[in-house]
Amino acid sequence: MESSSACERIIDANLNRSKEALRVVEDILRFNYDDEDLATQTKGIRAHLGSIAKKHIKTVAHRDTQNDCLTQVTLPEEKERESLFDILIANFKRAQESLRVLEEVFKLVSIESSLMCKQSRYKTYILEKQVYDKYSKY
Incomplete structure (x- = not known):
């Protein structure tokens, strides 16, 4: 049987993860590609998640980073990226995975x-496709 504390920790970690990943996407679109439209769309998804986070702000009380068994684990494929585009796509995937957990x-x-996270996840799929179509040639 799951504990409410475990659920709160999962929600807290994944709200943070998804918002952080989308911030990376937003900044690369903004500063590397100068793409106001796609950066603004990303910012909108991140703001949408911020409104969810505000509703569930008490999840922070269950945060236990110092005792999290995976904070010191980094896989080899996480250590290197070949380009800003690779970082962009990796962070889309990170956001989508965390949104699925939240859902x-x-x-x-x-x-x-749950439904708001599902909606945000689908928006990231659409946005990722737009980014891929526009910038995968670089």
Whole structure:
């Protein structure tokens, strides 16, 4: 049986992960590609997640970073990137994975938040395709 504390920790970690990943995407689109439209779309998704985070701010109380068993684990493929485009795509994937986790775990806590995460996840799929079509040639 799951504990509410575990759910809160999962939500906290994945809200942070998804927002951080989208910030990386936004900054690369903004500063490397000067793409106001795509950067603004990314910022909008991140803001949408911020509104979810505000509803669930108490998840921070369950944060236990110092005792998290995976904070010191880094896989070899995480250590190197070949280009800003590779970083961009890796962070799209990171955001999508964390949004999927949120969608599932929120089913135990808030159906509304679960549906909002699902919507955000689909928006990132669409945005990733736009970015890929526009910049994969570089």
